[in-house]
Amino acid sequence: MTKVAPTSGRLVVFVGSVFAAESAFFAVVPPLVPQLVRVGHLTTTEVGILVAAYPAGVLLAAIPSMALVDRRGVRVATVVGIAVLIASTLGFGWGASQLIWDASRFVQGVGGAVAWAGALAWLTSTTARERRGSVIGGAVGAALVGTVIGPPIGALASQVGRGPVFSALAVVLVLLLLAAPGAAPAAAPQRGSVQALLKLLRSRRAAIGNGLLLVIGIVGGTLWSLVPLLVVHRAGGAGVIAAILAVSYTLAALMNVYIGRISDRVGRLLPTLVGLTVAAVLLPIIPFLVSLYVLFIVCVASQSMISALWTPTAAMVTDGAEGTAAGQAVGVATMNAAWAAGGASGPVLAAWLADVAGFPLPFALAAGLCAASAVVVLVAYLRSKEPESAASLASAADRSTP
Secondary structure (H helix, E strand, C coil), X not given: XXXXXXXXXXXXXXXXXXXXXXXXXXXXXXXXXXXXXXXXXXXXXXHHHHHHHHXXXXXXXXXXXXXXXHHHCHHHHHHHHHHXXXXXXXXXXXXXXXXXXXXXXXXXXXHHHHHHHXXXXXXXXXXXXXXXXXXXXXXXXXXXXXXXXXXXXXXXXXXXXXXXXXHHHHHHHHHHHHCCCCCCXXXXXXXXXXXXXXXXXXXXXXXXXXXXXXXHHHHHHHHHHHHHHHHHHCCCCHHHHHHHHHHHHHXXXXXXXXXXXXXXXXXXXXXXXXXXXXXXXXXXHHXXXXXXXXXXXXXXXXXXXXXXXXXXXXXXXXXXXXXXXHHHHHHHHHHHHHHHHXXXXXXXXXXXXXXXXCCHHHHHHHHHHHHHHHHHHHHHHHHCCCXXXXXXXHHHHHHHCC
């Protein structure tokens, strides 16, 4: 079995910081929705388009980010992604029309995809497989810390102005760019991302993980686009929206670290089934909740469970990818593409359905999707011959080594 050099503490902190910063920018929009609706006269469908713009950019950049890591290395990809985020953050902060907001969010998605591909491939390619679930859990936890910070920043921007707040965020990104470690695995274009992709496509577990990330994108996009509007309908404002997201992602950050350890010990299946089942039960009741307090509690529980699914599903994908930087970049690219496809389509479809048929229908469909996914995953795992936990994966690799 191939030995992997220990992951440096500086790299772990840097990657976690990249994820936290990028996720904070992603999470600033929901608390801004009431102000943007008022200033830009946005309809429910146009709110869905704004929410979908970021994951649409991630979807466009998913495969190019894989090629960039393959040809130029993980460090270059990470730096390029952060630079794109800086420019687009300034554009969103100072933009004055829906077109500029949508375009800036789209470009932010591009930068986020490239930064994620480089940073996560950098981290996972220097981590032993039997520890990968724990490391991914910590990285996802850091990303969720960013989503905790993002909503209060959005609420602040709604009060003091987007320009100054987003300019300050751009400065933070510049400082992060300067703090990037100098040493990184070298680019290895001779290995070829195409070969790594073909290997990944042969893994049933990786296919399951990417399918679940598609579901996470759809359901999460439904919540992100419709929950702010439900809060406004119940006389809540930007502060309540920010609090729902901040508490949700605080819980999810803690859960992802713990779930990462569980998935390394007992496998990816159990935590995945639990999260899907809880979400399927809670989602349909959200639009019928009249009390703002009860809506707060149920939305927090639903959002945190959906976000907690990131660790076991991402681990499924990285388990099926090659252990090299290029192979892990392929895994990250497919993860980004799967989540982004759901994140780009879910908000628009949910907002359109809410406009046409009311809010209960999109939430009921999201719940049904979670329930159906739980059944499909269970059946697929029972029929699969691949080892279930990371420990058994390592054991199988040891047995196959001459």
